[in-house]
Amino acid sequence: MDTYLWITSVAGVYVAGVVFVAGIGWRIYEWATTPKSPVRLGMFPKPATTGGRVAKMLTDTLVAPHAARIEPRMWFFAMMFHVAALAAFVGHLRIVQEYPLLPDLLGAEGMNAFAAWAGGIAGTLMMIAVLYWIGRRTFGPFKNLSVPEDYLLLALLLGVIIMGNHMRFFGHVHAAEYREWFQSLLAFRPHVPDAISNSNVGWSLGTHMLFVNALLIYFPFSKLVHTIGSFAANYARSE
Amino acid sequence: MEAQQLTTLTGVIDKKMNRQLKQYMDICARCAICKDACHQYVGTGDFTYLPARRAELIRQIYKKYFDKAGRFVPALYEARDPDENLLDELYESTYACTGCRRCMYYCPFSIDTAWILSVAKAILIAAGRGNEMLGQLADAAIFKGDNAAMFEGVMLSGFEDISEEVRAITGNPEHQVHVNKEGADILYVALAGAHSIRPAAVIFEEAGESWTISMFEAANYGYFYGDAEKARLITKRYIDEAKRLGVKEIVVPECGHAYRVAEIFYEAWSGEPMPFKVSHILEKVDEYIKAGRITVDRDKIDGTVTYHDPCQIGRNGGVFDAPRDIVRAVTSRFVELTPNREQQWCCGGGGGIVAMEEFKDVRLKSGGKKVEQLKASGASVLACPCENCRLQIEELNEVHGLGLEVWQVIDLVVAAMPFKATPEADAATM
Numbered sequence: 001m002d003t004y005l006w007i008t009s010v011a012g013v014y015v016a017g018v019v020f021v022a023g024i025g026w027r028i029y030e031w032a033t034t035p036k037s038p039v040r041l042g043m044f045p046k047p048a049t050t051g052g053r054v055a056k057m058l059t060d061t062l063v064a065p066h067a068a069r070i071e072p073r074m075w076f077f078a079m080m081f082h083v084a085a086l087a088a089f090v091g092h093l094r095i096v097q098e099y100p101l102l103p104d105l106l107g108a109e110g111m112n113a114f115a116a117w118a119g120g121i122a123g124t125l126m127m128i129a130v131l132y133w134i135g136r137r138t139f140g141p142f143k144n145l146s147v148p149e150d151y152l153l154l155a156l157l158l159g160v161i162i163m164g165n166h167m168r169f170f171g172h173v174h175a176a177e178y179r180e181w182f183q184s185l186l187a188f189r190p191h192v193p194d195a196i197s198n199s200n201v202g203w204s205l206g207t208h209m210l211f212v213n214a215l216l217i218y219f220p221f222s223k224l225v226h227t228i229g230s231f232a233a234n235y236a237r238s239e
Numbered sequence: 240m241e242a243q244q245l246t247t248l249t250g251v252i253d254k255k256m257n258r259q260l261k262q263y264m265d266i267c268a269r270c271a272i273c274k275d276a277c278h279q280y281v282g283t284g285d286f287t288y289l290p291a292r293r294a295e296l297i298r299q300i301y302k303k304y305f306d307k308a309g310r311f312v313p314a315l316y317e318a319r320d321p322d323e324n325l326l327d328e329l330y331e332s333t334y335a336c337t338g339c340r341r342c343m344y345y346c347p348f349s350i351d352t353a354w355i356l357s358v359a360k361a362i363l364i365a366a367g368r369g370n371e372m373l374g375q376l377a378d379a380a381i382f383k384g385d386n387a388a389m390f391e392g393v394m395l396s397g398f399e400d401i402s403e404e405v406r407a408i409t410g411n412p413e414h415q416v417h418v419n420k421e422g423a424d425i426l427y428v429a430l431a432g433a434h435s436i437r438p439a440a441v442i443f444e445e446a447g448e449s450w451t452i453s454m455f456e457a458a459n460y461g462y463f464y465g466d467a468e469k470a471r472l473i474t475k476r477y478i479d480e481a482k483r484l485g486v487k488e489i490v491v492p493e494c495g496h497a498y499r500v501a502e503i504f505y506e507a508w509s510g511e512p513m514p515f516k517v518s519h520i521l522e523k524v525d526e527y528i529k530a531g532r533i534t535v536d537r538d539k540i541d542g543t544v545t546y547h548d549p550c551q552i553g554r555n556g557g558v559f560d561a562p563r564d565i566v567r568a569v570t571s572r573f574v575e576l577t578p579n580r581e582q583q584w585c586c587g588g589g590g591g592i593v594a595m596e597e598f599k600d601v602r603l604k605s606g607g608k609k610v611e612q613l614k615a616s617g618a619s620v621l622a623c624p625c626e627n628c629r630l631q632i633e634e635l636n637e638v639h640g641l642g643l644e645v646w647q648v649i650d651l652v653v654a655a656m657p658f659k660a661t662p663e664a665d666a667a668t669m
Contacts, residue, residue, distance in 0.1 A: 027265070030261070031258055031261060031262060031265075032258075034256060034257060034258040034261050035257055035258065036257060036258050036259070037257040037258060037259040037260065037354070038257065038506075038507035038510075039354070039503060039504055039507040040503055040507075041259055041351050041354055043340060043343060043344060043349075043554050043555060043581070044553070044554060044555070044556065044557035044559070044581060045557065045559070045581060046557065060347070060349065061347075064347040066344055066345045066346075066347070067272050067345060067346070067347040069345070070272060070275050070276055070345045071272050071275065074270065074272060075272075078270070078347075141271060141274055141286055141289055141292075142271050144286050144292070145269050145271050145286075145289065145291055145292055145295065146269060147269070147315070147316055147317045148314060148315045148316075148317070149315045149316055150269055152315065221307065221308035222308070223265070223266060223267060223268050223269070225265050225266055226265075226266035226267075226268055226348055229262045229265055229266035229348070230266060230347065230348040232258075232262055233259065233262050233263065233266060233348045233349050233350060234348060234349045236259050236262075236349065236351075237343070237349035
């Protein structure tokens with residue numbers, strides 16, 4: 001157990017962190033150093049001002065109103081996934097630093113209960129969305145269009161989510177212990193608290209992190225770079 | 240595949256590479272939201288015409304030769320060589336595409352599939368697989384331009400005939416088609432064909448505009464063919480002529496792609512800023528009507544009138560309101576098609592596809608949405624600027640028995656103008 005956690009939740013995290021940051025940096029550098037398209041690729045109607053273009057770009061990227069109009073169901077699940085993922089990300093920040101205000105307001109018990117509900121809902125919604133995407137890729141034109149990369153990413157996401165949900169729903173370890181582990185990583189004095197490794201979710205954390213690391217390492221080299229590229233591409237729509 | 244060929248074809252991608260293309264290659268999630276945006280995919284259900292699939296073929300080459308991850312694990316992306324199989328499918332999906340960019344409108348990342356396909360066309364041309372018909376039409380236009388003197392006599396007598404017709408319509412003996420008139424304010428770059436010149440001449444003359452035409456036309460088969468150099472040469476003809484004549488403004492005809500070529504592409508092809516203001520003729524006509532420089536009588540046209548936004552004028556050119564205002568000035572019975580403006584369905588006839596007999600079947604099937612829209616509108620008259628749109632819709636009209644009258648917008652205007660001439664003159668405008 002200790003070896004597994006050391007590989008996935010200590011060494012693996014460092015490796016994944018470095019590859020992710022360097023990879024994204026490299027990707028942005030590649031884009032930034034390739035000359036712009038000589039042709040203005042915008043379509044009409046275009047906002048007249050830079051402010052208007054930025055506002056439109058943000059709306060198009062964050063809300064995707066056109067996609068909502070043409071395939072509402074896909075838009076719904078995609079929105080559900082992304083919003084839940086954002087919520088889950090925000091929730092995970094607790095293991096870096098406990099939030100101000102809310103814990104004072106709810107008390108330690110109340111905060112854990114709140115996190116269990118919020119995290120549980122986010123994790124469930126993400127799982128539903130990923131299952132929908134997997135299902136969607138099993139038939140017709142969606143299947144024909146899919147390449148192994150698509151399935152690999154969905155599999156990694158599913159792994160991350162299922163193991164996360166397992167910790168959420170079946171574990172009795174709360175943020176404080178995970179924070180101890182994660183802050184030790186940030187301080188470069190890594191150690192995994194016994195409360196985690198001796199618990200029933202030690203293996204789940206290890207496996208959760210295994211999938212997370214794989215996803216982060218592959219992230220900059222996959223279509224997941226749409227998370228940053230879509231801002232630029234949607235801006236070009238108004239140029 | 241052969242090393243030499245491979246170097247040539249990947250070299251094309253290398254040469255065409257730019258930031259937007261790279262991002263389009265990297266970020267597509269293959270979500271296929273574009274599938275229901277494409278009139279060809281909707282009309283045929285054929286996977287070849289699914290926009291993301293068309294782009295995917297280029298992505299497969301890109302992944303194999305231009306992307307680190309793709310080079311490392313090609314199987315993950317189905318990355319492959321531009322071999323015969325790939326080129327066969329690429330030809331079908333690329334030259335069939337009308338470049339309407341409706342898929343880009345709905346794409347959550349605004350991926351411009353038509354821009355990716357401009358690279359596809361360059362690859363096909365480098366592989367000796369460019370569409371022959373479009374290539375020949377482009378070469379013919381270049382030949383005609385190089386040997387303008389050879390055609391001058393015929394053209395001048397043609398212009399003289401049109402001048403006669405204009406005088407018969409307006410009843411003003413001084414009206415004429417001005418040819419190569421130095422110092423005119425406007426160079427009208429028409430299409431080859433009296434139908435594009437006569438109504439424009441009537442309107443310019445009645446508006447008292449200082450205008451001229453030259454020997455060079457606006458149609459650009461180099462653009463449809465996908466050869467930027469040929470397209471540039473064809474456009475440069477009239478740009479040079481405009482410089483020589485010292486005009487202030489270039490006015491392009493109702494034709495769809497001509498506007499986008501002049502307004503958006505020429506600068507990129509030539510590397511020089513467009514030295515003239517470029518206007519669409521319908522913008523000018525709208526100006527004339529609003530300024531009272533020409534008069535139109537409302538409701539001389541029978542029936543309910545609707546308007547089709549050609550993709551290159553509307554979504555890709557930004558001219559939405561001028562044509563509508565013109566149509567509303569000539570009729571009180573105007574109805575919109577649904578959807579319209581930037582969401583307008585492509586008629587299926589753009590991008591040079593009407594000139595390619597081999598795509599006739601997919602072209603007619605892809606007009607299904609347009610036919611539905613037209614039927615639902617209940618209109619009996621269609622105002623339709625773009626030449627390619629008109630050819631397509633006229634054919635759909637016949638095939639589906641829609642009983643629609645398809646008009647150029649400037650013809651509607653001329654039909655609505657009161658003239659001093661005899662009533663028969665009205666008939667001549669039809």
